Amino acid sequence: xxKNEEKSLLLFPEPPILTLxxxxxxxxxPYIDFISDExxxxxxxxxxxxxxxxxSGIYSWPVFQALLAGLCxxxxxxxxxxxxxxFTIFAGDIxxxxxxxxxxxxKSKDINxxxxxxxxxxNGYFSLEASSSTNLLxxxxxxxxxVIEYSDSGLEGTAYVDTQEYFGSGLKIYRRIxxxxxxxxxxxxxxxxxxxxx
Numbered sequence: 521x522x523k524n525e526e527k528s529l530l531l532f533p534e535p536p537i538l539t540l541x542x543x544x545x546x547x548x549x550p551y552i553d554f555i556s557d558e559x560x561x562x563x564x565x566x567x568x569x570x571x572x573x574x575x576s577g578i579y580s581w582p583v584f585q586a587l588l589a590g591l592c593x594x595x596x597x598x599x600x601x602x603x604x605x606x607f608t609i610f611a612g613d614i615x616x617x618x619x620x621x622x623x624x625x626x627k628s629k630d631i632n633x634x635x636x637x638x639x640x641x642x643n644g645y646f647s648l649e650a651s652s653s654t655n656l657l658x659x660x661x662x663x664x665x666x667v668i669e670y671s672d673s674g675l676e677g678t679a680y681v682d683t684q685e686y687f688g689s690g691l692k693i694y695r696r697i698x699x700x701x702x703x704x705x706x707x708x709x710x711x712x713x714x715x716x717x718x
Contacts, residue, residue: 551676553668553711554701555608555658560709562610562623563632564651569618571644580611581687582642583622587660588667588682588689590638595665595691597634604664605631608709610656619646623656658698661711671695 565583572579587609597603607626614621622639624631632648639645661668671678676697682689701707 550712551696553696553698555698556701556709559652559654560625562625562651562653564621564623564649565639566646567620567644568646569620575643580620585687586638586642588687590635591662591667592689592691602630606663608658609660610653611659612656667691667693668696669693670698673697
């Protein structure tokens with residue numbers, strides 16, 4: 521995977537259609553998280569696509585690069601409360617306003633204060649605001665020091681090291697897929713066990 525290849529994290533994968541027995545425990549499905557598509561409160565970082573395009577042919581590239589750099593340092597933080605936090609990261613284009621939005625599903629001011637310096641360095645960063653996940657899709661999850669990428673079906677259960685060929689954070693990134701919680705008879709989001717050695 522390199523800058524010239526289509527990467528799963530840039531394709532905004534839709535949830536797979538699953539037929540599951542509602543009695544199954546979701547934790548027994550080790551590479552799937554069940555994430556509701558109901559709007560949820562997020563902190564949204566807003567970027568101007570027109571400016572991002574001048575920086576990179578793939579305009580979301582510098583945003584994800586800043587995100588992973590921030591998550592890398594978060595995973596190594598000496599602050600245990602920060603390091604062991606867990607939150608989902610949504611993203612999406614709002615073409616009506618020509619903006620790209622990256623949003624953290626966390627109410628922690630400390631997390632947002634930690635992450636914002638990484639985004640402010642991106643050419644095209646515009647503003648930060650409380651918002652909703654409407655029109656956004658889950659792209660990553662930070663889970664107590666581990667970083668999960670929501671990938672296309674077929675890649676779940678694999679992992680890769682984010683070297684300089686990719687975004688250069690040095691993180692080991694674990695691939696999972698996501699589906700709607702209605703598939704297992706639930707309404708709210710629920711996250712399975714992370715198997716750390718795929």
